[in-house]
Amino acid sequence: MFFPRGPTPREETPKTPLTPEAKLCSFDCRWTFCSRPRKPAPARGYQLVVCVSENLTFNSSTTKKKVAVVLSGRQAGKKVVVLQQRDEGTKERPYPHAIVAGIERYPLKVTKSMGKKKVAKRSKVKPFIKVVNYSHLLPTRYVLELEGLKGSVTPDTFKEPTQREDAKKAVKKAFEERYSKGSNRWFFTKLRF
Structure with a gap:
């Protein structure tokens, strides 16, 4: 799911770091900036990333x-x-x-x-x-x-x-x-x- 880039400058790193130490609940949503080389500008933009913790258990x-x-x-x-x-x-x-x-x-x-x-x-x-x-x-x-x-x-x-x-x-x-x-x-x- 891509969203318009807007006037924000290009960032190659996610807005919030996706580190293994970060405590996640069953799932967590983060916004990252997607910059694709050799692609036109409309293919770039922010995308929604769903992160699922590794220790997800079922009741x-x-x-x-x-x-x-x-x-x-x-x-x-x-x-x-x-x-x-x-x-x-x-x-x-x-x-x-x-x-x-x-x-x-x-x-x-x-x-x-x-x-x-x-x-x-x-x-x-x-x-x-x-x-x-x-x-x-x-x-x-x-x-x-x-x-x-x-x-x-x-x-x-x-x-x-x-x-x-x-x-x-x-x-x-x-x-x-x-x-x-x-x-x-x-x-x-x-x-x-």
Whole structure:
């Protein structure tokens, strides 16, 4: 997100230093000046940087079915639901992580003038399931209850490709049911950034 530069002189350092010693809460927003070499002036300006502390922890009692945003990787910026969490880690993954289900391709906009076929086609959701490190998740205040997913996504799901595909189908069915009901509208809208 870029903002006009204005009359302020060029600075190459952030306005507030991003030091590891700085105490951050769950997340903190800072403004930095972005100067790109060999780019025209409109590409320069202040940008908003979201800093997430490394010691971000999830409360085990409230985390299940909690909606979070993935911060890095292929699905960065996508919304996910935390299905299971492992605070201490496992033998294969010795770090705190969570099994999440999210939306890779969001449903498109639907209007009254569209026919039933077109509405059905535009209401499709492409899901993904993944194991994500806690440091790559930004928890939100939203909660999404998915009754149909109990037992369908487990740590053993990721060992067999066929089990993974079956789990994705179950997640897709649960998400599309939820979307067709019209509940949890925020979860099914794409983040614009």
